[in-house]
Amino acid sequence: MSGEHHHDHDHEHEHHHEATSIEEAGGCAVGLTGTITGFNADAEARFAKALMQVGQWVTKESGCLLGHIKAAIVTDKGNGVTLNLTDLDNGVEHHGTLDPQEKVHFDFMCAVLDVDEHELKHQMYHAIDDTGLDYELEEHVECHCHDHDHHHHHDGEECHCHDHDHEHHHHHDGEECHCHDHDHEHHHHDDGHHHGDGECHCPECEAKKTRKESAEKKEKKSFLDRLRRKKE
Amino acid sequence: MYVYILGGFLGSGKTTLLMKLASMYTKRGLKTALVVNESGSIGVDGATLKAEGYDAVELPDGCICCSLSSTLQSALKNIKSDIDPDIIIIEPTGLALPHKVKELVHVSMIEEEDTYIIGVADIQRFEDLIKKKEQFFKMQMSKADFILINKMDLAKPGQLEEVSGWLKKEYPDKPIMPISAKTDENIDKLYEMMR
Numbered sequence: 504m505s506g507e508h509h510h511d512h513d514h515e516h517e518h519h520h521e522a523t524s525i526e527e528a529g530g531c532a533v534g535l536t537g538t539i540t541g542f543n544a545d546a547e548a549r550f551a552k553a554l555m556q557v558g559q560w561v562t563k564e565s566g567c568l569l570g571h572i573k574a575a576i577v578t579d580k581g582n583g584v585t586l587n588l589t590d591l592d593n594g595v596e597h598h599g600t601l602d603p604q605e606k607v608h609f610d611f612m613c614a615v616l617d618v619d620e621h622e623l624k625h626q627m628y629h630a631i632d633d634t635g636l637d638y639e640l641e642e643h644v645e646c647h648c649h650d651h652d653h654h655h656h657h658d659g660e661e662c663h664c665h666d667h668d669h670e671h672h673h674h675h676d677g678e679e680c681h682c683h684d685h686d687h688e689h690h691h692h693d694d695g696h697h698h699g700d701g702e703c704h705c706p707e708c709e710a711k712k713t714r715k716e717s718a719e720k721k722e723k724k725s726f727l728d729r730l731r732r733k734k735e
Numbered sequence: 736m737y738v739y740i741l742g743g744f745l746g747s748g749k750t751t752l753l754m755k756l757a758s759m760y761t762k763r764g765l766k767t768a769l770v771v772n773e774s775g776s777i778g779v780d781g782a783t784l785k786a787e788g789y790d791a792v793e794l795p796d797g798c799i800c801c802s803l804s805s806t807l808q809s810a811l812k813n814i815k816s817d818i819d820p821d822i823i824i825i826e827p828t829g830l831a832l833p834h835k836v837k838e839l840v841h842v843s844m845i846e847e848e849d850t851y852i853i854g855v856a857d858i859q860r861f862e863d864l865i866k867k868k869e870q871f872f873k874m875q876m877s878k879a880d881f882i883l884i885n886k887m888d889l890a891k892p893g894q895l896e897e898v899s900g901w902l903k904k905e906y907p908d909k910p911i912m913p914i915s916a917k918t919d920e921n922i923d924k925l926y927e928m929m930r
Contacts, residue, residue, distance in 0.1 A: 571748075
C-alpha cells in the first residue's frame with residue numbers, strides 16, 4: 504500500500520449543458536391544438552390563410568422562412584386534411600380531403616429559425632383568431648393585446664395613448680401583467696394638447712381636482728371639529 | 736433488417752420522400768415500419784401519413800437525436816420485437832443531426848452497416864440556408880451515405896448546377912442526385928439505389 508490516496512473526485516465538477524440540436528440550429532417549435540365547430544371548404548381556406556399570416560410574420564422577423572408551418576385538421580376517427588407551408592411563393596399545400604363536419608380537431612405547429620418562441624406562439628394565436636372561425640383552444644393562451652378600449656380620433660387630433668416610455672412585452676401563460684395597474688384613468692383631449700408639468704388642466708380634470716380638494720378640506724374640517732369637540 | 740434515416744432541414748421534403756419510399760417497399764412486398772419525429776408538442780406528420788393511408792410511430796415533443804434519445808431506443812426495440820420489419824424508415828425533425836440518430840440506432844441492437852443516412856437538400860431554399868446556417872447544414876449532411884437534391888421541379892435555371900457544384904465540392908465522395916419526391920423525377924433511379 505503506498506499510502507497515497509487518489510482523490511478521483513477532488514476535481515471541481517463543472518456542469519455543462521449540452522446544447523440540443525434545436526438550440527444548435529437556433530430554431531424553435533411551437534404547437535397549438537383545439538377544435539373548430541362548423542368545418543367546410545371555406546374554413547379550410549381560412550385556416551390556410553392563418554398559416555400564410557404566420558409565414559409572412561416569420562419572413563418579416565427573420566428575413567426568410569426557413570422551416571415549416573403545418574396544420575392537421577382531423578375528425579374523431581383521425582381522417583382529415585393537412586396543410587403545409589414551407590415557401591410563401593408556393594403557398595400552402597393541402598393534403599387529403601374532408602367533407603363538411605360539425606366539429607373537428609386541429610393541430611397547428613410551426614418550426615422555424617431565428618424568431619422568439621413566445622412571440623411566435625402569440626402570432627399563431629392571433630392568426631387563428633383572425634380567421635373568424637368558431638374555434639376553441641385546448642390550452643389557454645393569455646393575450647392582453649386587446650384588453651383596452653379602442654377609440655378613434657378626428658383628423659389632425661393626436662393620440663397619446665401609446666406615448667409610454669416603456670417597451671411592450673409579453674407574458675407567459677398564467678403570468679399576469681401589472682404594467683397597467685394604475686389607479687387613474689387614461690383619457691385624451693380634443694384639442695390635442697399635452698402637459699409638460701405632468702398635470703392636466705382640462706375642465707374635466709380641474710372639476711375633479713376641485714371636488715377632491717373640497718372633500719379633503721371637508722374631511723380636515725370635520726377632523727378638527729371632532730378634535731375640538733373632544734377637547735371641550 | 737435495414738434502417739434508413741432521412742436527414743435534412745425543416746421543409747426539405749422528408750415526409751413526402753418517406754411516403755414514396757414506404758409505398759415503394761410495400762409494393763416490393765417488404766414489411767416496412769415508419770418512425771416520425773417532430774420537435775413541437777403537436778405532431779402533424781403523423782396525421783399527414785394517416786391521411787395518406789400510412790401508419791407510423793410518432794415521437795413528438797422533442798428531438799430523437801438528443802432530448803428524445805431514450806424514447807427512440809425503446810421505440811426501436813419495440814418495433815424490432817413486435818413487428819420485426821424488413822425496413823425501418825426514420826424521419827427525424829428537420830433540426831436533428833442524423834449521425835447522432837444513427838448512433839442511437841446502433842445502440843438499439845441494429846447493425847451499423849445496415850443503417851443508412853439519406854441526406855435531403857432543398858434546392859429552393861438552399862441559398863438562404865447556406866447563408867444563415869451553413870455550419871448546421873454541413874453537420875446534417877456530414878455522415879450522409881448519399882445526398883438527394885429535392886424539389887428539382889421548382890429549380891430556377893442554373894440553380895441545379897450551382898447547388899450540385901457546391902455539394903460536390905464539399906462532399907466529393909458522396910453520390911449526389913437531384914430528385915423531386917413530389918413529381919417523381921428521378922425517383923426510379925433512387926429506388927434502384929436502395930436495397
